[in-house]
Amino acid sequence: MDFSLSEDQLALRVGVRELLAGRFGRERMRAAVESGEGVDRGLWAELGAAGFFALRLPEAEGGVGLGLPESVLLFEEAGRVLLPGPLVATHLAAGVVKGAAEGRAVVTVADASGRGVVADLGDADALLVLGGGVRVVGGEPLRDVVRGAVAVRSVDPLTALHRPVLPIAGTQSLASPAVGTLRCEGALLTAAEQLGSAARSTETAVQHARGREQFGAAIGSFQAVKHLCAQMLVRTELARAAVYAAAVTGDPVEVAGAKLLADEAAVGNARDCLQVHGGMGFTWEADVHLHLKRAWLRSGRWLTAAEAEEVLAGDLGAAEGVERG
Structure with missing residues (x-):
């Protein structure tokens, strides 16, 4: 099987690399490390406008209509520059959580079993809870989760970690995705x-x-x-x-x-x-x-x-x- 990138895929990778070089170069990354700031909402909105989160949504739903191979190219470039924030969760929540596709909402993820910790919980507008189904926590229930969560020291200065108190109440169940x-x-x-x-x-x-x-x-x-x-x-x-x-x-x-x-x-x-x-x-x-x-x-x-x-x-x-x- 030939896994060589097509011309369109190569162009996509180049475009994303140039976008990130201009918006999150080394100086911007080091400034974020030094300041300890959370998710940059301005950058998040720019990523949304560029189609980073809506890449796999159908065009009829305002997305780009591409697939997993193209998403992998985007996230590969994000990994190169250490782009912070819950990128994966927000990308997966596009079309499920209002505002995620456009970069207006920051979405993170938690395991219903309590295993592990939650990244960037304090910056999140919505929380996906996985376990037996997919549930979304937002609004006042999410703020309750944030207030009750215990901060965990993170080895990565660009990623804040918290351990929420379970079970998490006030969730909205979703029929899909699995x-x-x-x-x-x-x-x-x-x-x-x-x-x-x-x-x-x-x-x-x-x-x-x-x-x-x-x-x-x-x-x-x-x-x-x-x-x-x-x-x-x-x-x-x-x-x-x-x-x-x-x-x-x-x-x-x-x-x-x-x-x-x-x-x-x-x-x-x-x-x-x-x-x-x-x-x-x-x-x-x-x-x-x-x-x-x-x-x-x-x-x-x-x-x-x-x-x-x-x-x-x-x-x-x-x-x-x-x-x-």
């Missing part, structure tokens, strides 16, 4: 963000290795550094193939494999990028540690490594049972 579909698509789009971060870490390491000199030579000429950069590229491209393939098939097993590989690529590449930078990589002024922290956070979102491994193991066990039968 929880399984939301979880699967959420895991895939998060994997795409991890892919973008892994690619950016690789580029950063290579750029530093070419410019930094020791003993009269660029450190990129040293075999140990070459090996690190090569390993980073291999991880990235393996994850890319898996993420792009899962976007085409939408198969939950392939999505689990893609999330697992993308998490490993994002975390592993950020770690290796730190090694290439040496002591400078651990300083606050460097961006490398921000990619590592965000990668750690994303690895626990929507589908953890342990959960992905269970999905893959279950599929292998089923296949083995069929073969023996």
